Amino acid sequence: MVVYELTDSEVDAMFRALADATRRDIVDRVLHENASVSRLAERYDMSFAAVQKHVAVLQAAGLVTKSRQGREQIVSGNLASIHHIQKLLSHFEAVWKQRALQMADVLRDDATTEAPPSPTSSGTRVDIPHD
């Protein structure tokens, strides 16, 4: 697989690419089945050029790849990049869980540090997600 380390701007591009419902739908679609750009464009209520741009954004982010097939460009999903950002988010979760454990320890020592244990309004959520 060899997912070499990505730069900040590469990660930026991936998240930004996913920050649009049409593009998320395109990713979902091509993960199910490869499709040409015009095939994709049929599905959305916007111009062909607009869909073409969306695909270009996804391609620039490395989330999809295009390959010529006669006069068509076949769009297919790129699992590696999707897996990468999913891992990044897993890291966030792991950090939080780790901290939740530490907080459980701190509760026994009581608050002697500067860290505010329980903010007023909604309070610090210590919930640990379960699948």
Next chain:
Amino acid sequence: MVVYELTDSEVDAMFRALADATRRDIVDRVLHENASVSRLAERYDMSFAAVQKHVAVLQAAGLVTKSRQGREQIVSGNLASIHHIQKLLSHFEAVWKQRALQMADVLRDDATTEAPPSPTSSGTRVDIPHD
């Protein structure tokens, strides 16, 4: 936990919020330890107002929460939302893996459908990630 279904624009906001290295760093930081806005601002080479805006973007996306603590606003991470988009990406991966299995089946039937089995250039990646 009760993560009610999110709208497209809510998911948009979450991904867009993460599409900036400074904001990802803020999330990472407050997941490790709560911090006031000014405490966060010290770390970055930009104005206080800029960091304040970044926090506002994260808050609007539901990725962090703020709570008054005296004259400070304490920023803390919101696990539920992070977990949600991580799940969304897991879904993408699951779809792809499912399809990879189907493709293995199709290889026995050979290509009778319109689906192009192997694009020319980089080829369809059938790699399945392993941790």
Next chain:
DNA sequence: TTCATATACAACCATTTGGTTGCATATTAT
């Protein structure tokens, strides 16, 4: 060759983004 299809791409436009500075307000410290 000629026509239709699929894509590429440029120019344009309104809105959003990510930064700035400046000023107002709230809270704590002296």
Next chain:
DNA sequence: ATAATATGCAACCAAATGGTTGTATATGAA
């Protein structure tokens, strides 16, 4: 009361985004 700290927020600006229309090019079909 006054000063210092922490934040909120408005106005401004350059660049990027997400859409449009129009035109050009490449490929397959008749």
